[in-house]
Amino acid sequence: MKTVPGTLATRPAFLALPPASFQRAFATVPTIDQIMTEERAAAFTKRSLKTTAKLAGLKMAVSMCDLTTLEGKDTPGKVAYLCRKALQPIEAKYGVPPCAAVCVYPNLVKPARRFLGDRSPVKIAAVATGFPSGQYPLRTKLEEVRRTVADGADEIDMVIDRGAFLAGEHARMFDEIAATKAACGPAHLKVILETGELVTYDNVRLASEIAMQAGGDFIKTSTGKVSPAATLPVTLVMLEAIRDHFFATGIRIGMKPAGGIRTAKQALAYLVMVKETLGDDWLTPDLFRIGASSLVTDLLMQIVKCAEGNYQAAEYFSLP
Amino acid sequence: MKAKSQVAKISAKAAVVPKISHPIIPLKDRRLNFGAKWDYTPSLEDAKPYPIAPRHELFINGKFIAPAARNYFPSINPATEQPLTEIAEANADDVDRAVKAARRAYDRVWGKMPARERGKYLYRIARIIQEKARELAVLETVDGGKPIKESRDVDLPLVAAHFFYYAGWADKLKYAFPGKTPHPLGVAGQIIPWNFPLLMAAWKIAPALACGNTVVLKPAETTSITALRLATIFQEAGLPDGVVNIVTGAGATGAAIVNHPDINKIAFTGSTEVGKHIAKAVAGSGKKLTLELGGKAANIIFEDASLDQAIEGIIAGIYFNQGHVCCAGSRLLVQEGIYPQVIEKLRDRIQTLRVGNPLDKNTDIGAINSAAQLAKIRELVQSGLDEGAALQQTQCALPAKGYWYPPTFLTGVTHAHRVAQEEIFGPVLSVMTFRTPEEALERANNTPYGLSAGIWTDKGSKIFKMAAKLQAGVIWANCYNKFDPTSPFGGYKESGFGREGGLQGLAAYSRLD
Numbered sequence: 001m002k003t004v005p006g007t008l009a010t011r012p013a014f015l016a017l018p019p020a021s022f023q024r025a026f027a028t029v030p031t032i033d034q035i036m037t038e039e040r041a042a043a044f045t046k047r048s049l050k051t052t053a054k055l056a057g058l059k060m061a062v063s064m065c066d067l068t069t070l071e072g073k074d075t076p077g078k079v080a081y082l083c084r085k086a087l088q089p090i091e092a093k094y095g096v097p098p099c100a101a102v103c104v105y106p107n108l109v110k111p112a113r114r115f116l117g118d119r120s121p122v123k124i125a126a127v128a129t130g131f132p133s134g135q136y137p138l139r140t141k142l143e144e145v146r147r148t149v150a151d152g153a154d155e156i157d158m159v160i161d162r163g164a165f166l167a168g169e170h171a172r173m174f175d176e177i178a179a180t181k182a183a184c185g186p187a188h189l190k191v192i193l194e195t196g197e198l199v200t201y202d203n204v205r206l207a208s209e210i211a212m213q214a215g216g217d218f219i220k221t222s223t224g225k226v227s228p229a230a231t232l233p234v235t236l237v238m239l240e241a242i243r244d245h246f247f248a249t250g251i252r253i254g255m256k257p258a259g260g261i262r263t264a265k266q267a268l269a270y271l272v273m274v275k276e277t278l279g280d281d282w283l284t285p286d287l288f289r290i291g292a293s294s295l296v297t298d299l300l301m302q303i304v305k306c307a308e309g310n311y312q313a314a315e316y317f318s319l320p
Numbered sequence: 321m322k323a324k325s326q327v328a329k330i331s332a333k334a335a336v337v338p339k340i341s342h343p344i345i346p347l348k349d350r351r352l353n354f355g356a357k358w359d360y361t362p363s364l365e366d367a368k369p370y371p372i373a374p375r376h377e378l379f380i381n382g383k384f385i386a387p388a389a390r391n392y393f394p395s396i397n398p399a400t401e402q403p404l405t406e407i408a409e410a411n412a413d414d415v416d417r418a419v420k421a422a423r424r425a426y427d428r429v430w431g432k433m434p435a436r437e438r439g440k441y442l443y444r445i446a447r448i449i450q451e452k453a454r455e456l457a458v459l460e461t462v463d464g465g466k467p468i469k470e471s472r473d474v475d476l477p478l479v480a481a482h483f484f485y486y487a488g489w490a491d492k493l494k495y496a497f498p499g500k501t502p503h504p505l506g507v508a509g510q511i512i513p514w515n516f517p518l519l520m521a522a523w524k525i526a527p528a529l530a531c532g533n534t535v536v537l538k539p540a541e542t543t544s545i546t547a548l549r550l551a552t553i554f555q556e557a558g559l560p561d562g563v564v565n566i567v568t569g570a571g572a573t574g575a576a577i578v579n580h581p582d583i584n585k586i587a588f589t590g591s592t593e594v595g596k597h598i599a600k601a602v603a604g605s606g607k608k609l610t611l612e613l614g615g616k617a618a619n620i621i622f623e624d625a626s627l628d629q630a631i632e633g634i635i636a637g638i639y640f641n642q643g644h645v646c647c648a649g650s651r652l653l654v655q656e657g658i659y660p661q662v663i664e665k666l667r668d669r670i671q672t673l674r675v676g677n678p679l680d681k682n683t684d685i686g687a688i689n690s691a692a693q694l695a696k697i698r699e700l701v702q703s704g705l706d707e708g709a710a711l712q713q714t715q716c717a718l719p720a721k722g723y724w725y726p727p728t729f730l731t732g733v734t735h736a737h738r739v740a741q742e743e744i745f746g747p748v749l750s751v752m753t754f755r756t757p758e759e760a761l762e763r764a765n766n767t768p769y770g771l772s773a774g775i776w777t778d779k780g781s782k783i784f785k786m787a788a789k790l791q792a793g794v795i796w797a798n799c800y801n802k803f804d805p806t807s808p809f810g811g812y813k814e815s816g817f818g819r820e821g822g823l824q825g826l827a828a829y830s831r832l833d
Binding site for chain 1: 343344346350355356358359360362473625628630633672682799
């Protein structure tokens, strides 16, 4: 266990906050050993999934996907197409469930809501709070969140202020997340740590703790705009933080690795890791998501291979 | 200043904010559920391409020959109890033939061969092992019961690595010991155990050959198949006849090797009990001796350790290869303050270990090597329970046939318990606590053994301080059961003497002038 250092600049805010739960997060977090973490993470890729287990895993992975498009050139048309694909990823005969959500920029929430309607099984997630850098004033970040929720977003994927975190201003980061959670209202909050910029596993663990304490419903690895994005060891560190938080508080926080997961094989390794770290209760789209765009196509190709016995050409599958 | 005051304002608001939108699971229901949702279907490694001959002969002077007395004993698959083959039983006459062949090869070929030529043979053997790695891994798993995941990813890569490593030394021996010149010893008699059959053969044969010795090797009676398969690799590599001879059999065969007058060196890996007999038998004979015997390693977890990673180290330390590891971390010493967390995490973690068919690629814990070993494990665990320890085991179902023991740990153990003193050689961990580093040290060293130890702490200085005082040949810090041919391995006290692996491993097979 180590004591979290606070800089002088954060002290006033830190001392201004009374809740006991807050003290717990800031007092101590476990240290993380890099070598054994990476070794453990690699061990999950050695599980060999065949036949029915493979097919079930592939379908489960589809149901956990946040089908994502986060580009400047996104159009309402592309979003509509993404929504359609999320609702029914492939012909009904393959029995593939819908994706968990579509993930878009705030300006595209309205078209997505128009397309999906109010009772869609597919949720609308929107990145907000000055995605991807988070380098914006808090006031505009909160306004962005409120408007996005008003436009119909079910879930808000916020980015943390990495500058504040890395400068040791953990209280500031906590406050921003808590304020964003308040601005979310009924919408679920996913907190993106951007682990590629936090660099060390100790940082990832601490940031996860703060995000969960401050009210995040999910913790998420990456924006997808920074490399490295999601990795197995980083996700493992976050899953272990979720597990310890569960034992301490009784609250099940969700996990979303995002960015860099492109193949069905990778996705199955993540599911194995969730199953063997947090158990069966987390094997649900309510508590585990994968942020991806091209992954779904590979999952579908593998599902069709399981059903038909051979691979189909890529042009039989709709674009990501 | 302005910016700061804004933060303070938001903070005040935030203090009431974290709204709970989740159901809170009551304390008594807060457990992880490692159930059958999305269970993995069996994924079996195919053993069919690698049939096992119904009978295995002795490998003497480059040829497979029948034993003089025509006696054979069965070798079974411990996961199914089905016979795999029958193995020749070598008597004293057979051992004598093997030693004569080794002596002839030493005098006429191997001892005189330029070192770089010896190296070429070793490189060739290493490469053939790599080519046949899958077959050897399957045979190792079928014969010994260890999971294919381990024989494929640990044993076989290390076997090849040992031959490669010592192949590299063969023509550089004169630089290994500055100021001294190494000479080969002659004929080495080597007796190896059943827990890592092929790896132990590699540990013994590779340095012996690199240094210019010839070999008579006896594998353990329950695991002879891969050593004999290795013999065919020696044939394929064109290794001169008699350089390596493999005689199979049980204790009597081993005794014939130990007592043979024309052997210059005995290397034994196995139990301390047998090791003591060998030491007595060899005393005064002029034979050089190295012994790698039992262990009861302390795996010490300090409060400042990276806990989840330490748990992985505990698992790797005791459940690797069903605990059939002489350096297994079988005594867990946990600092008081983290004891409850360690127990809870360990309890959860062992639930995810999969016990079953060793050929299933998803199996973590395979079969116990023999009925005798299973009986020994059961007897020792029962003694622990009789002496007041509490049992923690996985709930997994075990196959009906074969020898199985689920991953187990015992709490409420004191240092006076038998399970804290005797080597169990199975997947059974004895958990104890300590308060200060001094106490941990005292307890860790309070054993007749001294093979290995583990230290888990975030503090580098503590690692060095502990390592300097622990009486153990191998000490792992923030990891466990890591092996590499460049690193010497061996024990203190009743865990034996002499080192295998690394530069030091050469000294065991050389006379230094």
